[in-house]
Amino acid sequence: MGEIDADTFADRRYRTIEEILKASLRVRGRGELTISDMLDRVFLNRVLGIPIFLILMWATFQFAFAVSEPFMVMLERAFGWLGGLFGEAETPLVSFWSDGICGGLGFVMVFIFPIMFLFLALAILEDSGYLPRAAFVMDRLMYRCGLHGRSFIPLLMGFGCNLPAIMATRTIGDERDRLITILVNPLISCSARLPVYVLIAGAFFGAHAGTAIFLMYVLGIVLAIMMALLFRRVIPGLKGRPSPFLMELPPYRRPTGRSILLHMWSRAVVFLRKAGTILLGGAIILWFMSSFPWGADLGSSYAGMLGHLIEPIVRPLGFDWMGAVALFFGFLAKEIVVETFGILYGVGGEDEIMAAVAGHMTPVTGLAFMVFTLIYLPCLATLGTVRAETGSWKWTGFMVLYQLLLAYTVAGIVVITGNLVMGV
Amino acid sequence: MNLRGMGVYALLIGALCVVFGLLEAVLVFMECEIWIPRDLFGGLALIVIGAVYLSGVRELLEEKNEGISFLLVGSILIGVFGILHILMIGADWLMYLLGEVDEFPVVNALRPEILLFVAALPVIVYFIRGVELQSSG
Numbered sequence: 179m180g181e182i183d184a185d186t187f188a189d190r191r192y193r194t195i196e197e198i199l200k201a202s203l204r205v206r207g208r209g210e211l212t213i214s215d216m217l218d219r220v221f222l223n224r225v226l227g228i229p230i231f232l233i234l235m236w237a238t239f240q241f242a243f244a245v246s247e248p249f250m251v252m253l254e255r256a257f258g259w260l261g262g263l264f265g266e267a268e269t270p271l272v273s274f275w276s277d278g279i280c281g282g283l284g285f286v287m288v289f290i291f292p293i294m295f296l297f298l299a300l301a302i303l304e305d306s307g308y309l310p311r312a313a314f315v316m317d318r319l320m321y322r323c324g325l326h327g328r329s330f331i332p333l334l335m336g337f338g339c340n341l342p343a344i345m346a347t348r349t350i351g352d353e354r355d356r357l358i359t360i361l362v363n364p365l366i367s368c369s370a371r372l373p374v375y376v377l378i379a380g381a382f383f384g385a386h387a388g389t390a391i392f393l394m395y396v397l398g399i400v401l402a403i404m405m406a407l408l409f410r411r412v413i414p415g416l417k418g419r420p421s422p423f424l425m426e427l428p429p430y431r432r433p434t435g436r437s438i439l440l441h442m443w444s445r446a447v448v449f450l451r452k453a454g455t456i457l458l459g460g461a462i463i464l465w466f467m468s469s470f471p472w473g474a475d476l477g478s479s480y481a482g483m484l485g486h487l488i489e490p491i492v493r494p495l496g497f498d499w500m501g502a503v504a505l506f507f508g509f510l511a512k513e514i515v516v517e518t519f520g521i522l523y524g525v526g527g528e529d530e531i532m533a534a535v536a537g538h539m540t541p542v543t544g545l546a547f548m549v550f551t552l553i554y555l556p557c558l559a560t561l562g563t564v565r566a567e568t569g570s571w572k573w574t575g576f577m578v579l580y581q582l583l584l585a586y587t588v589a590g591i592v593v594i595t596g597n598l599v600m601g602v
Numbered sequence: 603m604n605l606r607g608m609g610v611y612a613l614l615i616g617a618l619c620v621v622f623g624l625l626e627a628v629l630v631f632m633e634c635e636i637w638i639p640r641d642l643f644g645g646l647a648l649i650v651i652g653a654v655y656l657s658g659v660r661e662l663l664e665e666k667n668e669g670i671s672f673l674l675v676g677s678i679l680i681g682v683f684g685i686l687h688i689l690m691i692g693a694d695w696l697m698y699l700l701g702e703v704d705e706f707p708v709v710n711a712l713r714p715e716i717l718l719f720v721a722a723l724p725v726i727v728y729f730i731r732g733v734e735l736q737s738s739g
Binding site for chain 1: 647657670674675683693696697700702732
């Protein structure tokens with residue numbers, strides 16, 4: 179037998195399955211629908227499928243932001259109390275405890291709740307069997323935009339963490355499809371960016387903060403699709419049509435509480451592990467840089483020196499030196515952006531830090547900062563994975579360059595348009 | 603429940619969803635005091651849910667089983683949004699207990715999504731029973 183392609187093989191396989199089923203099963207009466215048939219008829223609908231997907235994602239982010247708020251306040255108060263245990267931060271050791279550990283690491287820790295709630299909602303969507311349907315619905319759009327349908331799963335995984343999402347591109351057979359998916363994957367908002375969005379959106383958008391966060395996720399998807407289309411059309415090695423996609427849809431299931439909680443807990447453990455390692459390290463470095471030379475004011479500290487050095491690059495976007503330092507260290511892990519604000523502003527509590535953010539930025543620059551954080555660079559670990567998966571420094575370097583350029587351009591557009599609209 | 607009855611029910615709830623959705627979205631651009639919240643995306647979500655309900659009305663009125671699909675998914679979606687806003691009221695209440703907000707006006711927190719969820723409850727219960735029967739039999 180000669181070689182046959184994957185689609186012909188799948189087609190023959192399904193035809194055989196159909197013949198066996200026809201011979202062995204009693205066929206339901208005409209018009210008799212199962213619950214699964216009914217759900218698929220609407221969730222996979224050509225017109226309604228994508229709007230339904232979008233409103234469910236919007237509900238997910240509203241849930242993650244609004245419902246987690248009181249729990250964040252409770253944890254924040256606990257850290258505030260712990261930070262004040264040794265009185266005023268007059269000695270380096272007390273300052274290390276109150277400003278570095280409780281003010282920096284403690285502040286970023288409160289964001290464990292939106293992350294847990296986000297993954298609780300995503301687990302419900304996944305376990306119910308809806309998320310694979312979302313992939314199916316998005317496939318038509320993605321194919322037109324030059325992305326392989328199978329790219330949707332790694333892109334979806336990117337909402338959790340870009341690192342395993344990039345590793346998951348191994349399931350894409352065609353090397354060009356895979357490379358494009360890797361290159362655009364960091365544009366999908368991972369959970370590490372969520373604390374930055376929650377902080378800035380909370381500071382500027384009040385009751386509409388959930389919507390602002392949702393728009394950041396949508397922007398990430400739109401940019402990923404646009405860049406994929408551009409790469410497919412412009413870069414010689416990536417030109418061509420994506421290969422066709424065939425996927426089996428799992429049955430709908432009622433999600434079990436145990437499985438959902440396990441899913442949520444596993445994300446919380448990932449965050450806690452990160453908090454105990456890289457975020458703790460980041461807090462110590464940032465505390466040291468912002469507190470020394472001891473007694474000097476913040477602008478003259480090592481952090482201030484670094485910030486003033488980078489500031490001219492981001493000044494046109496309206497970011498000050500503190501924003502520049504936050505973005506610089508955000509390259510290690512995106513949560514460090516929030517940690518940096520917690521330490522540099524030197525105030526305790528979410529409300530106080532939000533007020534400090536609102537004092538240092540305008541709503542327009544705040545939005546531009548969110549956009550820049552979304553696009554500018556993946557974290558160091560993800561970049562290492564891109565190098566390992568592509569096996570090429572050239573593609574890794576290309577990704578860094580295009581993301582920096584894109585971040586600057588899109589944030590610039592936000593600033594110019596926003597200022598025009600606001601009449602600044 | 604007969605299919606025509608379901609059709610009328612879907613038409614009613616679908617139309618209400620669209621009307622409330624339009625109001626929520628349009629009020630963002632208007633200055634007036636009304637209990638309906640100003641929420642562009644919340645309004646758009648309600649319009650989508652309304653569209654789902656209304657898409658099945660014709661088939662249901664023609665007594666075609668296929669129309670039930672839209673009633674089922676519309677009810678799931680309004681259930682999701684109703685529960686979401688109830689949870690958000692709970693979160694607001696906790697914030698009030700924590701002293702983060704000065705008042706907790708529960709009447710203002712009652713959004714159209716919650717009222718529509720209550721209106722759709724009979725259909726939701728009907729489908730839940732249907733699913734249980736299908737999985738047991």
